[in-house]
Amino acid sequence: MTDPTKRKHGDASDGALHLGSPLARVDGDRKVRGEAAYALDAAPAGLAHGVLVRGTIGAGTVLSVDAASARQSPGVLMVFTPFDTPVLGAPDSFLDGTPGEGPFHVFPASILHWGQAVAAVIAETRQQAETAAALLRIDYAPGDVVPSILSKDAGPGVPVGAVDIDRGDAEAALAGSVFRVEATYETPREYHVPIEPHGAVAWWEGDRLTVREPSQWIDAMARTYAGWFGIPFENVRLISHFVGGGFGSKVTAMTHGAVAALAARELGRPVKVAVTRAQNFTAHGGRAATRQTLRLGADADGRLKAIVQDGESETSVFVPFVEQLNAATSVMYDVPNLRSRQRLVHVNTVTPAHMRAPGKHPSAFGLESAIDELAHLAGIDPVELRLRNEAGFNPQTGQPWSSRRLREALVEGARRFGWKDRPAAPRSMRDADGAFLGWGVAAGLFPALDHFGEAGLRVDADGSIEVLSAGIDMGTGTYTILAQAAADALGVLPGDVTVRLGDSELPSGPLAGNSLLAGVMTGLVHKAAAAMRETIIGLALTEQGSPFRGSELNTLDITRGRIHPTLDEGRAVPIADLLKAIGRDRIERIEDNFPAGTSAQERHRIMTTVAGLRPPDGGVSSVASWCAHFVEVKVDEDFGTVRVRRVVSGFDCGRLYNPHLAASQFRGGIVMGIGQALLEGGRVDPRDGRIVNDNLGDYLIPTNADIPDIEVFSVGEPDFRAAPMGGKPVGEIGIVGVAPAICNAVFHATGQRIRRLPLDIAALLSTN
Amino acid sequence: MRPFEFTRAESAADAMRLAGDGATIIAGGTNLLDLMKLEVMAPQALVDINRLDLGDIDEAEGGGLRIGALVRNSDLAADRRVRDAYPMLAEALLAGASGQLRNKATTGGNLLQRTRCYYYYDTAMPCNKREPGSGCQAIGGITRLHALFGASEHCIATHPSDMAVALRALDARVEIQSQDGVTRMLPLGDFYRLPGDTPHIETVLVPGDLITAVLLPAPAGARQTYRKVRDRASYAFALVSVAGVLDVEDGRIVRPALAFGGVGHMPWRNPEVEALLEGEAPSVDLFAEAAARLVAEAEPQGGNAFKIPLLRRTLQAVLRELTEA
Numbered sequence A: 001m002t003d004p005t006k007r008k009h010g011d012a013s014d015g016a017l018h019l020g021s022p023l024a025r026v027d028g029d030r031k032v033r034g035e036a037a038y039a040l041d042a043a044p045a046g047l048a049h050g051v052l053v054r055g056t057i058g059a060g061t062v063l064s065v066d067a068a069s070a071r072q073s074p075g076v077l078m079v080f081t082p083f084d085t086p087v088l089g090a091p092d093s094f095l096d097g098t099p100g101e102g103p104f105h106v107f108p109a110s111i112l113h114w115g116q117a118v119a120a121v122i123a124e125t126r127q128q129a130e131t132a133a134a135l136l137r138i139d140y141a142p143g144d145v146v147p148s149i150l151s152k153d154a155g156p157g158v159p160v161g162a163v164d165i166d167r168g169d170a171e172a173a174l175a176g177s178v179f180r181v182e183a184t185y186e187t188p189r190e191y192h193v194p195i196e197p198h199g200a201v202a203w204w205e206g207d208r209l210t211v212r213e214p215s216q217w218i219d220a221m222a223r224t225y226a227g228w229f230g231i232p233f234e235n236v237r238l239i240s241h242f243v244g245g246g247f248g249s250k251v252t253a254m255t256h257g258a259v260a261a262l263a264a265r266e267l268g269r270p271v272k273v274a275v276t277r278a279q280n281f282t283a284h285g286g287r288a289a290t291r292q293t294l295r296l297g298a299d300a301d302g303r304l305k306a307i308v309q310d311g312e313s314e315t316s317v318f319v320p321f322v323e324q325l326n327a328a329t330s331v332m333y334d335v336p337n338l339r340s341r342q343r344l345v346h347v348n349t350v351t352p353a354h355m356r357a358p359g360k361h362p363s364a365f366g367l368e369s370a371i372d373e374l375a376h377l378a379g380i381d382p383v384e385l386r387l388r389n390e391a392g393f394n395p396q397t398g399q400p401w402s403s404r405r406l407r408e409a410l411v412e413g414a415r416r417f418g419w420k421d422r423p424a425a426p427r428s429m430r431d432a433d434g435a436f437l438g439w440g441v442a443a444g445l446f447p448a449l450d451h452f453g454e455a456g457l458r459v460d461a462d463g464s465i466e467v468l469s470a471g472i473d474m475g476t477g478t479y480t481i482l483a484q485a486a487a488d489a490l491g492v493l494p495g496d497v498t499v500r501l502g503d504s505e506l507p508s509g510p511l512a513g514n515s516l517l518a519g520v521m522t523g524l525v526h527k528a529a530a531a532m533r534e535t536i537i538g539l540a541l542t543e544q545g546s547p548f549r550g551s552e553l554n555t556l557d558i559t560r561g562r563i564h565p566t567l568d569e570g571r572a573v574p575i576a577d578l579l580k581a582i583g584r585d586r587i588e589r590i591e592d593n594f595p596a597g598t599s600a601q602e603r604h605r606i607m608t609t610v611a612g613l614r615p616p617d618g619g620v621s622s623v624a625s626w627c628a629h630f631v632e633v634k635v636d637e638d639f640g641t642v643r644v645r646r647v648v649s650g651f652d653c654g655r656l657y658n659p660h661l662a663a664s665q666f667r668g669g670i671v672m673g674i675g676q677a678l679l680e681g682g683r684v685d686p687r688d689g690r691i692v693n694d695n696l697g698d699y700l701i702p703t704n705a706d707i708p709d710i711e712v713f714s715v716g717e718p719d720f721r722a723a724p725m726g727g728k729p730v731g732e733i734g735i736v737g738v739a740p741a742i743c744n745a746v747f748h749a750t751g752q753r754i755r756r757l758p759l760d761i762a763a764l765l766s767t768n
Numbered sequence B: 001m002r003p004f005e006f007t008r009a010e011s012a013a014d015a016m017r018l019a020g021d022g023a024t025i026i027a028g029g030t031n032l033l034d035l036m037k038l039e040v041m042a043p044q045a046l047v048d049i050n051r052l053d054l055g056d057i058d059e060a061e062g063g064g065l066r067i068g069a070l071v072r073n074s075d076l077a078a079d080r081r082v083r084d085a086y087p088m089l090a091e092a093l094l095a096g097a098s099g100q101l102r103n104k105a106t107t108g109g110n111l112l113q114r115t116r117c118y119y120y121y122d123t124a125m126p127c128n129k130r131e132p133g134s135g136c137q138a139i140g141g142i143t144r145l146h147a148l149f150g151a152s153e154h155c156i157a158t159h160p161s162d163m164a165v166a167l168r169a170l171d172a173r174v175e176i177q178s179q180d181g182v183t184r185m186l187p188l189g190d191f192y193r194l195p196g197d198t199p200h201i202e203t204v205l206v207p208g209d210l211i212t213a214v215l216l217p218a219p220a221g222a223r224q225t226y227r228k229v230r231d232r233a234s235y236a237f238a239l240v241s242v243a244g245v246l247d248v249e250d251g252r253i254v255r256p257a258l259a260f261g262g263v264g265h266m267p268w269r270n271p272e273v274e275a276l277l278e279g280e281a282p283s284v285d286l287f288a289e290a291a292a293r294l295v296a297e298a299e300p301q302g303g304n305a306f307k308i309p310l311l312r313r314t315l316q317a318v319l320r321e322l323t324e325a
């Protein structure tokens, strides 16, 4: 095996100049100065303000709303209730192949979960709207509430079926195994809590609607607005220049946007609806709570023979959302026999949603904890056990991996961490002050998806170069890597390129989800910039007025924005000068990755619904990112406190388009993983299903003081089956496996196995 | 937030008159403004006391300190005299909130900060503290933050301050001026009230009263510590905390004073526990006995039962720390 430390990983090893280099983010300056305008910064003239009003029962019916005094309150312009809000139209189905969701009742009278929006008040100012909202008298007929998956009356749930797996004969293989472990693992409801809360500013010009709203998928959201208001897709302009974090919560249009657009239409003026922090816990779902029982069987050498999984995840009473519990279980290790079942437990909650590494996180929490239990039982080092079970090909589909360098991540991670000095027995390491120390490891993965899209490139007479896409940047670095991609292909510097994103008037962009946007867009921008380069060179060689015309050269080169004969930079002409010389104001190119002959109608469908999501590499190989986390914890048994002291994590995400930004994503994911392990979780009132900790004081996420030094490194190599420019998913994988690594470290420190997250003080105190 | 009138008081008399007429006093505003934004409190008028001359820390006769009500938490924690003679108070202050908040928060406001009970913050919920007579939604709900001691069937909330726990162990007194010109000095145990059937009345203050200072007596003991246990490493309220001060003379514990945070409607003290320790030689058994005595009368609410072992262990750890070497 090659020594992973001696290789060049994920950098510009294919000769690219800019893509792969650690350029600082190009929008950083504007953000630090407060000049980056987020959606709710928009303040068009005549702006009115709306507030949403939440219901205060967990289930039942709104019988009446007395809005008389609210309507008379100063500044009030409109009140919407379940009984006087126009029903909106039905967008075409988002989930391809299933029936459309039907007309949209903005405020249904039937209440399905605590905090469901039941009314809205629009007034001249936000304060006036809030004051009036408090005057609404809402009469309910409460119904029976099933607050959560933990409630006694939640029932066993209904089988999902579609995600079942039967590989070999798992029960028989388990029965014949030398080592067997069985345990149940639980994860709580988690919430996205992006620092930029949700909200929308909407206005109409005739039958054209403009909405400024943070969005992870401009075109899909625009489609919903078009359907709601019965206007052509082209008549909706959705603008989302900057997004202050999404984590999966900003993919679809929601009630607040509907209210803003509806009120704007009725009032004939712009309306802003800002969703409060507390409302962000009920206006859209977070990650579903899960519970899974795993049984693992292995032979005397620790080789996995069987996995049997029985899991449940929570969903609302009205939508069967699946948090897929075998996302990691089914592909992580080479196990010939596997049986997996999942049930959905319907409870009175807002419908859960995708949240950073959906399925992958809870799946890995169960599997990677169970693997550690197996390693302990079998007396095999947990790194070694994982290496013995490495899967040479995708054990679920039989496909070859496009690349899988988990082994390298484990081996190199162990070396950097100093894993060889780890005593095997729990409770054998102590800090100077007597507190226990523990070391844990866990692996993670993130399967890739691909999407379609377009990229525009524009060169103006003044020489300015623009990249154009409706794709967005949610703080991850799209602006930066697209400037890098364009610079390489065109022969200019990244600083010469202006990237314009997040506007539905721009060429159609892919979903910013499933960590796929960077891979799709770098490929498209590269393609468009390369085409632009060809166009410019062609014009330079042939156009009337060009200094190169008739020079009998068969090609030209472009370096740092200057056109010149190959191997002769002495006779260089800036792009702007060429355009002037040949009398052109602007050159534009749009490139896409649609299959040849795709109709306009089909393009619309695949760009605005999940119909366009597909496996990369035409499904020939199986594409995923891989990681391994090594963690040191310190446990003070007196107080049940766990502090993470050190994290070393290795990643195989193929080529990194910008290692600096990728490292930020890895670290951010690990920080979030530390929160998942130790702090995060919705606290559900057992009587009415209310989330009582619906604010950032009580919904705990890590502070700086909770975060130790985090060392991240890349073992990836360019993987051109994964994406045109060789990268694999980066944004989400960082959190996968962090929580089990921490729980495994806590076991090593204390001998106590924590199987329910978060591992808070109460958890550790109640077991010792 | 509801509209309100705003007046800057130029004198204590001014402030007391306006407050007596129904205005709410605002000092640092770090608690009051949050509550107003959530409409948990909706005062019609605010009187700003920040211009009053209450911002100094002076040496008092007999060796103590007189801390003006407007001394900021940051300044109090950084004061050399406090750090030397009352290190536990500085520790408690620095364990609270964040740097930005401590720069604004005042000594008087800190004493009067309201509970962090989830249900108190949600105006849609019944809460006797927010709306007398409406009921207590916390009982039977999520009670992780709630009291072990001194609660009633009307309210099980805790007082969230760290500073006040240290002050209670240090036998501090609150100086209160009334509109009628009378000045009172009350130890914290007499200043705060248990919830009983009037949980909305948290102290003996009446409208028009102004806290002008906190008086610290000469330090009782050289050995002091403040131990706060919380979910995350910073920026979280105490699940439980223990403020302890004592001396060890001839191998025996003398003048122990212990106060407990996160467990009662006021910073909690238990004279029996202190009496049990007084004059005894430190030992693991003694500490265990003291801890057992402390939690003997604890009344858990379900979700806060974990605080009983936690409090026991925290007290034992603090006693170990204070009596070592």
Ligand SMILES: Cc1cc2nc3c(=O)[nH]c(=O)nc-3n(C[C@H](O)[C@H](O)[C@H](O)COP(=O)(O)OP(=O)(O)OC[C@H]3O[C@@H](n4cnc5c(N)ncnc54)[C@H](O)[C@@H]3O)c2cc1C
Pocket: A697, B024, B025, B026, B027, B028, B029, B030, B031, B032, B033, B034, B049, B069, B073, B095, B096, B097, B098, B101, B104, B105, B106, B107, B108, B109, B110, B111, B112, B113, B160, B161, B162, B163, B209, B210, B211, B212, B235, B236, B237, B238
């Ligand atoms: C995010 C956050 C985290 C926090 N974490 C902690 C923590 O970990 N530990 C902790 O102890 N505290 C914590 N706090 C609370 C903080 O300590 C208090 O908000 C602060 O001490 C209040 O002081 P203030 O001067 O801002 O009071 P204000 O908000 O101005 O006033 C509070 C109350 O006191 C009254 N008042 C103020 N001064 C006087 C006076 N002189 N006479 C009579 N009445 C008066 C006011 O009328 C009001 O009712 C936290 C606060 C926040 C917002």
Ligand code: SF4
Pocket: B115, B117, B118, B119, B120, B126, B127, B128, B129, B130, B135, B136, B137, B138, B139, B154, B155, B156, B157, B199
């Ligand atoms: S415990 Fe006290 S503050 Fe909390 S809901 Fe009950 S009465 Fe209100």
